[in-house]
Amino acid sequence: MKEDTCNDYYSMPDERGHFGIYGGKFVAETLMEPIEELRQAYEKVKTDEKFQAAFDKDLADYVGRPSPLYHAERWSNELGGAQIYLKREDLNHTGAHKINNTIGQGLLAKYMGKKRIIAETGAGQHGVASATVAARLGMECVVYMGEEDVKRQAPNVYRMKLLGAKVVPVTSGSRTLKDALNEAMRDWVTNIDNTFYIIGTVAGPHPYPAMVRDFQTVIGREAKRQILEKAGRLPDALVACVGGGSNAIGLFHPFLGDEDVKMYGVEGAGDGIDTPNHAAPLCAGSSGVLHGNRTYLMEDDNGQIIETHCVSAGLDYPGVGPEHAWLKDCGRANYVAITDKEALAAFHELTLTEGIIPALESSHALAYAAKLAKTMDKDKIIIINLSGRGDKDINTIAEIEGIEL
Amino acid sequence: MSRLQASFETLKAARKTALIPYITAGDPHPSVTVNLMHDMVQAGANILELGIPFSDPMAEGPVIQLACERALKHNVSLTDVLGMVKEFRSKDNNTPIVLMGYTNPVEVMGYEKFAKAAASSGVDGLILVDLPPEEGADLISALKVNKIDMIFLLAPTSTDERMQLICDQASGFVYYVSLKGVTGSANLDVASVVKKVEQIRGHTSIPVGVGFGIRDAESAAQVASVADAVVVGSALVNRIAENADNPEEMSKQVCALLSSMREAMDK
Ligand SMILES: Cc1ncc(COP(=O)(O)O)c(C=O)c1O
Numbered sequence: 001m002k003e004d005t006c007n008d009y010y011s012m013p014d015e016r017g018h019f020g021i022y023g024g025k026f027v028a029e030t031l032m033e034p035i036e037e038l039r040q041a042y043e044k045v046k047t048d049e050k051f052q053a054a055f056d057k058d059l060a061d062y063v064g065r066p067s068p069l070y071h072a073e074r075w076s077n078e079l080g081g082a083q084i085y086l087k088r089e090d091l092n093h094t095g096a097h098k099i100n101n102t103i104g105q106g107l108l109a110k111y112m113g114k115k116r117i118i119a120e121t122g123a124g125q126h127g128v129a130s131a132t133v134a135a136r137l138g139m140e141c142v143v144y145m146g147e148e149d150v151k152r153q154a155p156n157v158y159r160m161k162l163l164g165a166k167v168v169p170v171t172s173g174s175r176t177l178k179d180a181l182n183e184a185m186r187d188w189v190t191n192i193d194n195t196f197y198i199i200g201t202v203a204g205p206h207p208y209p210a211m212v213r214d215f216q217t218v219i220g221r222e223a224k225r226q227i228l229e230k231a232g233r234l235p236d237a238l239v240a241c242v243g244g245g246s247n248a249i250g251l252f253h254p255f256l257g258d259e260d261v262k263m264y265g266v267e268g269a270g271d272g273i274d275t276p277n278h279a280a281p282l283c284a285g286s287s288g289v290l291h292g293n294r295t296y297l298m299e300d301d302n303g304q305i306i307e308t309h310c311v312s313a314g315l316d317y318p319g320v321g322p323e324h325a326w327l328k329d330c331g332r333a334n335y336v337a338i339t340d341k342e343a344l345a346a347f348h349e350l351t352l353t354e355g356i357i358p359a360l361e362s363s364h365a366l367a368y369a370a371k372l373a374k375t376m377d378k379d380k381i382i383i384i385n386l387s388g389r390g391d392k393d394i395n396t397i398a399e400i401e402g403i404e405l
Numbered sequence: 406m407s408r409l410q411a412s413f414e415t416l417k418a419a420r421k422t423a424l425i426p427y428i429t430a431g432d433p434h435p436s437v438t439v440n441l442m443h444d445m446v447q448a449g450a451n452i453l454e455l456g457i458p459f460s461d462p463m464a465e466g467p468v469i470q471l472a473c474e475r476a477l478k479h480n481v482s483l484t485d486v487l488g489m490v491k492e493f494r495s496k497d498n499n500t501p502i503v504l505m506g507y508t509n510p511v512e513v514m515g516y517e518k519f520a521k522a523a524a525s526s527g528v529d530g531l532i533l534v535d536l537p538p539e540e541g542a543d544l545i546s547a548l549k550v551n552k553i554d555m556i557f558l559l560a561p562t563s564t565d566e567r568m569q570l571i572c573d574q575a576s577g578f579v580y581y582v583s584l585k586g587v588t589g590s591a592n593l594d595v596a597s598v599v600k601k602v603e604q605i606r607g608h609t610s611i612p613v614g615v616g617f618g619i620r621d622a623e624s625a626a627q628v629a630s631v632a633d634a635v636v637v638g639s640a641l642v643n644r645i646a647e648n649a650d651n652p653e654e655m656s657k658q659v660c661a662l663l664s665s666m667r668e669a670m671d672k
Contacts, residue, residue, distance in 0.1 A: 016539065026508055026535045028464045030560035030585055033567060172470050173460060185463045190586040192562060289508040289535065290461060302482035303513030304460040 006330035009256035012323065017206020017293075020329060022322035025205040027292045030189050039207040041112050046214070051107065058103045059218060062136075063093045065100075067219075069226035069383070075353045082236065082376035084369060086356070086386040087223050087251065096359065096388030097219060097247045098129040102198055104215035106133035109196035116140040116195045120184040122149055122177035122243065123314035123361065124156025125388055126200030131165035133198075141165040144183040146176040149313045156392050174307040177243075177317045181291055201244025202321030205292030209321050216250025223383055224254050231381055237262040239369040240385035241361045242282065242335065243314045245321035247387035252333060262334065265324060266368045268310030269337035277309035281320050282328050282335035290318070295325040311340035311396070312360035314388075342367040347390065347397065359388035360396065408501040408529045409554055409577045412451055413612045413633060422629035422670050424449055425614060426663055427505065427638035429456035429472035430489055431481030433649040439492045441645075441656055446500050448660035449667030454532075454636060457486050457506030464534045466589030468639040471646065483510045483519070487526040494527035503530035503556060503577070508540075516547040524551035530577045532556045538574045545574060558582050559605060561597070572609035578634060581605060581615045589639030593618030595627045602631045621662075622669035629670040637666065 005012070005020040012019040025035060045051040059065040068088045076084045089097040102119075109117060117134045119141070121127030127143040134141030143160055147169040150157055160167050173179040181199075188197045202209045202216075227235055238255060240248035242265040255261045270278035278284065281296040288297040290305060298306045298318035310316040327333040338346075343360060346367035351357050358366060362385070369384045376382070390397075398405050406414075416423050426445050430438050442453055458476035462469060483506075490502055504523070511519050511533065523531070531553060536544065538557060545555050554577025559568060561584065572579060583598050584590055598615060605613050615628045616636030625635050641659050648655035 024540050025537060026540055027537070028534050028560070028582075029537060029558040029567075029571075030562050030582060032537050032539075032560075033562040033564055172467075173474075178461060182461050182463050186466070186587045189464065190590070192585050286513075289512050291463075292535070294512075297509075299509065299513065301513070302480075302484070303510035304477065305509070 006332065009332060012326060013206060013210050017210070019322045019326035022295050022325040023206060023209060023293045025292065026289050026294065027205045028189060030192065031205070034192050035205050035207070041108060042207050042211050045108060045111060051111065054107055055104055059100065063099050063103060064091065065218065066222040066226070067091050069223055069230065071230065072354050075350060076373065078353055079370055079373045081373040081378065082380035082382045083378065084373055085227065085235070085381065085383045087219060087383055089219060089247065089385060089387050090356070090358065090362070090389035094125070094129050094132050095391065096125040096129070097216060097250060098126040098200060099132065100218055100250070101200065101212050101215040101246060102126070102129040102133045105196070105198040106137055109139065109198070110137055112196065114194060114196035116191065117198055118142045118144070118184050118187050118195055119198045119200060120144045120177065120180035121200060122146070122180065122316055123312065124149065124153040124160065124392060125314060127165070127167070128156050128159050128163070130198050131160045131163035134165060135163045142187065143167050144170050144180040144187070146170050146174070146180050148175040149177065152396055153313055153392055154395065176308070177313065178305065178319070201246040202249050202323060203244045203291055203293060203319055209293065209323055212246050213249045213253060213323065216246050217253045219247065219250035219385065220252060220254035223251060227381065227383060234258055234261055235381040235383045236376065237264060237372060237382045239264045239266060239365045239372065239382060241266045241315060241365040241387060242320060242324060243317050243361060244319070245324045247385050249321060249323055251383070251385045256332060263332065264368060264372065265333055265335045266364045267335060267337040268312060268315035268364060269339040270309040272339055273337050278337065279308035279310040279316050279318070280337040281318060282324060283337045293322045295319050295322045296328070311343060311400070312364065314359070314361040315364065336368055338364040338367045344397065344400065346370060356386070357390040358386055359390045360393045362387045407552065407554065408499065409452065412501050413578070416451060422632060423451040423614070423634035424663065424667055424670060425452045425454050425634050425636040426450045426641050427454040427456060427636060428641060428645065429458055429469060429476050430486040431458060431476035431479055432472040432642070432645060433475045435479050435481055435485060437652045437655065438489050440652070441659065442493050443496065444656045444660055445663055446497060448663040450663055452501045452503060452634065454503045454505050455486060455490065457483055457504055457510055459507040459510060462507060464587055466587040466639060468589045468642050468646070472642045483514055487522050487528070490528050491526040501529040502527065503532060504528055505532040506534070508533050508536045511544070516544045520547040520551040520553060524553055528553060530554040530556045532558065532580060534558065538571055556580055561585050561601065565604070568605060568608045572605070575609065575611060578612040578614050579605065579609060580636070581613055583615050583617045586617070588617055590618055593624055598628060599631045622665040625666040626669035626672065635666070635670065
């Protein structure tokens with residue numbers, strides 16, 4: 001379904017927040033004016049030198065950017081194919097790429113004079129990153145988290161509490177990320193006057209998908225500069241995991257115009273995409289409307305959203321950012337899926353060969369890149385977005401493997 | 406003349422305000438819905454708002470969220486909801502029915518297919534909470550062809566500019582969401598509702614309904630003094646939930662609340 005909107009990968013979203021047929025502003029009337037105010041504020045700060053300088057300074061001095069681009073030589077040799085470089089977002093303050101976005105939105109909240117921050121979280125990384133920013137800006141912070149996720153990500157729940165945030169377990173629906181998002185939307189609509197909603201991925205109504213992307217493209221801009229320095233050329237392929245798609249679009253976007261760079265977004269296949277238990281809307285879903293935008297969804301024939309399954313909470317989401325939906329239809333990026341089992345194997349592989357404990361989300365990207373590398377020559381280059389570190393997942397992994405800590 | 410238009414004109418002539426109860430189709434069981442609809446008309450309802458159950462009802466408070474969950478336990482689909490309307494129509498061809506829900510079930514069925522099926526089942530209007538006019542062009546035209554009114558929401562945050570944009574596309578009636586919040590909230594501020602309704606009337610001559618936060622005879626009567634229609638939802642759904650195992654008692658409780666509202670509104 002290659003449309004003519006695919007001619008220019010930097011032309012999206014259009015004025016109405018559409019990426020081709022995807023995206024848009026599917027929200028209740030109460031939120032229409034607030035998201036318009038947000039859009040206008042964001043448009044202003046985009047070209048505001050003082051704002052951008054403050055953002056860059058925080059990324060450097062507080063987050064610790066640029067994050068290294070690390071040549072995983074030992075693992076590359078073991079795989080026997082392409083050279084693998086890891087973009088080390090796991091080394092960021094708070095341990096994942098999520099902080100890039102929360103720094104940006106936190107500054108915007110301050111700019112807009114908001115005093116209260118709310119956020120949804122799945123793995124807890126975005127919740128921690130939001131709580132971190134709120135602590136630093138002296139703002140109240142409430143984080144919505146599915147009851148299931150509160151259980152599987154206990155260390156992050158405690159971190160958020162230490163940071164002064166209130167964590168609200170969400171007991172409606174499937175009790176995971178999508179329900180946390182519903183609940184955050186309900187809070188937002190109720191407290192619209194003083195509250196800024198920091199969405200953690202490239203989903204939600206316009207301008208969120210574009211705004212979160214813009215805050216995350218620092219990943220791809222750095223990676224491009226770093227690979228040119230280290231290897232003297234652009235990579236052959238980029239690989240990133242896709243929950244909502246923020247770390248993936250952050251890496252992909254600056255390379256979209258480089259036609260020879262292939263891109264692979266990796267979804268959670270759970271027990272397999274031929275089973276009902278997965279979280280792979282791009283690979284096995286269909287188009288629909290959820291959480292403010294039109295995109296690929298996991299849904300049944302009646303338009304009800306289906307419960308997803310993925311070992312990593314951060315990928316356990318039935319939708320995906322609308323720009324990915326568009327890039328898929330354009331054929332610019334490829335979307336694939338990795339099972340829980342494959343991700344767990346890759347988790348151990350990287351830990352043992354490189355001494356890096358990756359997040360379970362990122363392990364999906366690692367597992368796919370490992371397969372891909374084997375099909376490529378040794379002089380080829382793959383950059384993987386190592387979106388987060390795995391400390392938060394050790395309880396989950398121990399439990400799966402029957403080990404008592 | 407459409408059923409909605411006829412209903413509003415009759416009420417206007419009698420100097421009455423429309424009472425619009427909301428229930429979720431299939432809550433707590435698909436077998437109770439059509440009977441309950443008839444009973445509510447007997448108790449003084451003029452227009453019925455029937456909720457299409459959705460897995461992710463973002464604008465609903467806990468009461469209607471749970472109603473959706475109860476209905477979805479029985480896999481109540483949009484097709485089933487249309488079937489209930491059709492069954493209702495076999496005995497009542499006058500009371501207007503407005504469906505209320507979220508975009509995705511309608512989108513997945515397909516706009517044209519939905520509009521045709523809804524019209525032939527006897528649906529008069531549609532409210533989709535998460536479909537502002539900016540995203541609604543295709544659906545609006547499909548509905549128009551089939552003579553179904555697209556009913557848009559207005560909110561406390563709507564600017565004059567938005568009110569105009571929305572009123573220009575609205576038909577049937579416009580629905581003013583009386584508070585910043587989800588359904589079933591308790592912070593209804595009557596004075597500000599009065600002001601907003603006046604402001605809306607500056608933009609349109611079609612009827613103005615008010616909903617969210619109306620829970621008893623007193624609040625219904627207060628809102629009725631300025632609005633053309635009063636919508637009550639969570640307060641009824643609560644009574645449905647409390648009597649889920651006893652359809653007779655459920656109907657009695659629901660109708661008692663409606664009658665008390667009717668009486669207070671007509672005073
Ligand atoms: C480490 C890590 N990677 C990836 C994700 C998935 O989000 P996204 O697809 O927006 O990058 C998460 C989400 O919680 C995460 O914590």
